[in-house]
Amino acid sequence: MSARRHLAGLAVVLAALVIVALFLKRSDVYLLTLWAVYLMATMGLNLTAGYAGQMSLGQAAFFGIGAYIAALLLKASWPFLAVLPVAAIVCFVVGIVVGFPALRVQHHYLAFATLGFNVLAYLAMRNEEAITGGTFGISGIPRPTLFGVDLGGHLAYWYWTLGSLVVLGGLLWWLLRSPWGRAFTALRDNPIRAESLGINITAYTLLAFAIGAACAGIAGVYYASLVEFIEPGPFHFSTSLMMLLAVIVGGSGRFYGPALGTAIVILLPEFLRGSSVPWLKFMQVWYLAFFGIAVIVLMIWLPGGLLSLRERLDRKGGPQ
Amino acid sequence: MNDFIQLIVSGTATGTIYALAGLGFTLLWQASGTINFAQGEFVMLPAFIMLFCMMAGAPLWLAFLLTCAFAMLVLGAGFKKVIVDPLIHHGVIPLVIATLGVAMVLKTVVRAGYSAEAQQFPSSFPAGQFSLAGITISYADVGTLILAAAIVIALQVFVTRTMTGRAMQAVAQNTDAARTLGIDAKRMVLYTFLINAILATVTALLITPTYLAKFDMGESIGLKAFFAAIIGGFNQTRGALLGGVLIGILENLVGFYWSPAYKEGVALMLFLVVILWRPEGLLGTAEERKV
Numbered sequence: 001m002s003a004r005r006h007l008a009g010l011a012v013v014l015a016a017l018v019i020v021a022l023f024l025k026r027s028d029v030y031l032l033t034l035w036a037v038y039l040m041a042t043m044g045l046n047l048t049a050g051y052a053g054q055m056s057l058g059q060a061a062f063f064g065i066g067a068y069i070a071a072l073l074l075k076a077s078w079p080f081l082a083v084l085p086v087a088a089i090v091c092f093v094v095g096i097v098v099g100f101p102a103l104r105v106q107h108h109y110l111a112f113a114t115l116g117f118n119v120l121a122y123l124a125m126r127n128e129e130a131i132t133g134g135t136f137g138i139s140g141i142p143r144p145t146l147f148g149v150d151l152g153g154h155l156a157y158w159y160w161t162l163g164s165l166v167v168l169g170g171l172l173w174w175l176l177r178s179p180w181g182r183a184f185t186a187l188r189d190n191p192i193r194a195e196s197l198g199i200n201i202t203a204y205t206l207l208a209f210a211i212g213a214a215c216a217g218i219a220g221v222y223y224a225s226l227v228e229f230i231e232p233g234p235f236h237f238s239t240s241l242m243m244l245l246a247v248i249v250g251g252s253g254r255f256y257g258p259a260l261g262t263a264i265v266i267l268l269p270e271f272l273r274g275s276s277v278p279w280l281k282f283m284q285v286w287y288l289a290f291f292g293i294a295v296i297v298l299m300i301w302l303p304g305g306l307l308s309l310r311e312r313l314d315r316k317g318g319p320q
Numbered sequence: 321m322n323d324f325i326q327l328i329v330s331g332t333a334t335g336t337i338y339a340l341a342g343l344g345f346t347l348l349w350q351a352s353g354t355i356n357f358a359q360g361e362f363v364m365l366p367a368f369i370m371l372f373c374m375m376a377g378a379p380l381w382l383a384f385l386l387t388c389a390f391a392m393l394v395l396g397a398g399f400k401k402v403i404v405d406p407l408i409h410h411g412v413i414p415l416v417i418a419t420l421g422v423a424m425v426l427k428t429v430v431r432a433g434y435s436a437e438a439q440q441f442p443s444s445f446p447a448g449q450f451s452l453a454g455i456t457i458s459y460a461d462v463g464t465l466i467l468a469a470a471i472v473i474a475l476q477v478f479v480t481r482t483m484t485g486r487a488m489q490a491v492a493q494n495t496d497a498a499r500t501l502g503i504d505a506k507r508m509v510l511y512t513f514l515i516n517a518i519l520a521t522v523t524a525l526l527i528t529p530t531y532l533a534k535f536d537m538g539e540s541i542g543l544k545a546f547f548a549a550i551i552g553g554f555n556q557t558r559g560a561l562l563g564g565v566l567i568g569i570l571e572n573l574v575g576f577y578w579s580p581a582y583k584e585g586v587a588l589m590l591f592l593v594v595i596l597w598r599p600e601g602l603l604g605t606a607e608e609r610k611v
Contacts, residue, residue: 055413101592105599108355108412112546116588119543127581237539241420248417285432292424295417300406303414 017162026154030226031270033158036165037222038266042246042258043172044215049244050253051176052208053188058098058114059243061121062091062213064235066220068125071138071230080144083221091217095210103206110209118237125232137231141224161222168218173255175211184208188253242266245295251305260306265291325455327572333461334530335548335568336468341523341541342548342560343472344516349554350492351512354404355416358423360542362395362520365426367533370524371439380442388521396517400510423538431535441528464526471522472561475515479557488512540584547587551594553604562602566590 021029041063048056066087073083102113125132132138143152144160151160175181187194187201195201224230242265250261272284283290298305302312341363348354356362366387373383403422407415445463449456479485490498491508499505523541531537545560548567552559567587575583594602 049413053413055416101596105595109550109595111355111357111416112550113588113592115543116547116585116591120582120585120588123582123585127579241424245417245420286428289425289428289432292421292428295421295424296403299410299414299418299421303410 014162014166018159021155021158027274029154029158031267033154033161033226034270035262035266036158036161037219037226038243038246039259039262040165040168040219040222041216042243042262043169044212044219045243046212046247046252046255046258047172047176047184047215048205048209048212049247050251050257051181051184051188052205053191053253054103054205054209055108055111055244056114056209056212057111057237057240057244058118058121059212059216060235060237060239061114061118062095062216063220063223063239063243064121064125064230064232065091065094066217067224067230067235068132068138068220069217070221070224071141072131074141074144074225075138080146080221080225084218087217087221088214091220092210092214095213096206099206099209103202103209110205114240115237118235118240122232122236125235132232135231137229139229141228141230143225143228157226161226164222168215172215176255185253245291249295249298249305251307254305254307257305257307322455323576324573326457327576328569329455329457330461331569331572332565333464333468333568334527334571335565336465336472336561337523337526337564338541338544338548338567339561339564340468340471340519340526341545342552342564343475343557344519344523345545346549346554346557346560347512347519348516349549351488351509352400352404352408353412354408355412355419356516357416357419357542358426358538359520359545360538360540361423361426362391362517362538363523363527363541364430364533364535364538365395366391366521367441367524367528367537368430368434368439370521370528371441371533374442380444384521384525387524388518391517391521392514394517395520396514397510399517400513404513423542427535427538434535436535438532438534441533443529444525460529467522468526471519472558476557484508484511544587547591550601551587551591553601556601556603556605559601559603566602 017032021032024032041059045056045059048054069087069090070083073086074080098113098117099110102109126134128134129136143157145151146160149156151157176184183194183199183204186197187199187204191201223234243262246261246265247258248261249264250259251257269284269287272280272287275281275284302308304312341359344362345356345359348356369387369390370380370383373386374380378386399422403418404415407418443460444467445460447459449458451457477485479489487498487503488508488511490501490503491505492512495505498508527541528537531541544564544567548563549560550563551566552561552563567590570590571583571586574586598604
């Protein structure tokens with residue numbers, strides 16, 4: 001796809017997202033905003049899982065750290081734009097601390113380290129009541145007012161989140177096109193060759209992971225301000241799992257993979273929850289079983305994710 | 321001091337149970353390169369199958385045997401045939417993702433199809449405790465220790481002393497060379513999957529009386545099984561035993577002297593410390609990289 005067609009396509013989709021929101025119910029705009037928020041985190045995860053080829057099962061922990069930092073600082077009347085770098089930097093540093101021991105040894109250990117870290121972070125959120133409010137959480141988190149514009153309304157906050165998502169996406173796009181970002185892909189495709197070309201695998205993978213963690217921290221800030229109330233539940237390891245599956249299902253290592261995957265993983269269950277049709281009610285309970293089977297089938301038939309479908313069909317008939 | 325010794329004894333008992341699950345995990349990894357993220361759910365499902373058998377009137381021992389057969393068929397051979405065989409050549413990540421999918425399916429089937437509540441599970445050992453030199457020890461801990469130790473030793477003897485066991489090891493170390501020597505590599509890999517299924521069922525039998533049977537019980541057990549295996553040394557069978565026991569004991573000590581809330585975090589901390597200090601695990605040997 002040429003760059004011009006790419007930009008035109010993106011502009012059409014963004015314009016549609018802007019206009020459609022005007023005609024949607026308040027709760028649907030909320031869902032769209034939720035999608036954009038989770039997408040910030042899954043785009044960061046795509047950097048680790050898709051481009052650097054490592055599994056992280058702790059994205060929800062960083063998402064939670066960002067959210068709690070936002071809750072505490074926003075309630076202490078910090079400006080929103082000052083909270084963002086704090087959350088990003090804290091998550092980046094924590095990411096380095098968690099990822100370094102694991103990646104230094106065996107890259108597959110990152111999955112275990114992050115999974116364990118998520119368990120620990122969740123315990124801390126539940127038990128450190130003095131800071132996090134324990135299971136009661138923190139309520140009354142304000143939505144920001146920026147440059148004199150009140151972003152408290154659902155439409156205003158949606159546009160603000162969408163705009164931020166585009167900026168974050170642009171930064172990641174630029175990062176991946178830079179020589180530095182191309183090294184990520186090189187080390188996923190052939191780590192040993194990449195190393196022989198002078199790429200320090202461990203350092204690059206660690207950086208990819210920590211940048212991904214920072215993205216989750218930023219997403220957490222938008223999340224806290226969106227829902228205005230946080231408790232440990234959404235930051236459980238199962239959210240990390242869903243985020244990873246969102247990346248994989250959409251198409252890991254493809255820039256728009258997380259956008260599709262997150263829509264499926266986040267919006268579909270919400271849609272089922274809101275429905276009153278009998279067979280959809282049945283699906284509410286069994287949804288995860290079917291989703292799990294779908295993931296297994298996808299891994300067997302289409303390990304590149306849904307966005308690789310066209311390439312797969314193009315190749316069909318020829319040798320695989 | 322008595323508290324301390326009691327904590328160590330019961331921690332060792334719990335640790336050997338983690339070791340059993342970790343052992344199966346290690347075996348799968350060695351023989352087929354499979355990282356099974358559904359290992360915890362492989363423990364959870366047999367716990368519920370045993371409950372079903374007992375509700376149908378079977379005594380615990382019969383329920384256990386029936387469940388072993390079921391586990392070997394579904395979690396052993398079936399898992400290998402349906403999930404691992406088609407995916408093994410696609411590299412590690414698709415297979416790992418598929419096992420995460422398996423875990424999700426098993427959890428949902430149990431929660432939606434049976435119950436989200438924790439279920440009581442009978443102990444295999446008599447209730448009560450006895451005193452020895454001022455230390456109170458429960459029969460369950462002693463029974464667990466003896467049974468788990470017997471299984472680990474039996475497995476070790478099987479792997480090192482019998483022809484089949486040595487063939488399995490040969491396949492784990494170098495599949496191509498083993499095949500050249502006329503070993504039926506596929507059959508040996510199948511054996512490891514069957515053994516893993518039995519180990520998971522035994523783990524379920526031993527741990528469910530304390531953990532209770534619940535659809536999400538596997539999350540915590542699976543995590544400790546991974547960490548036990550890595551801490552001890554991923555490529556050593558007895559490593560998982562050491563790793564499991566260390567985790568069991570430290571969890572007990574942290575829970576008692578510091579805070580029960582953070583017991584679950586102990587395994588992670590131990591893991592991070594061990595891989596910083598001895599990356600190949602406490603008993604492991606450094607592995608050459610396969611190009």
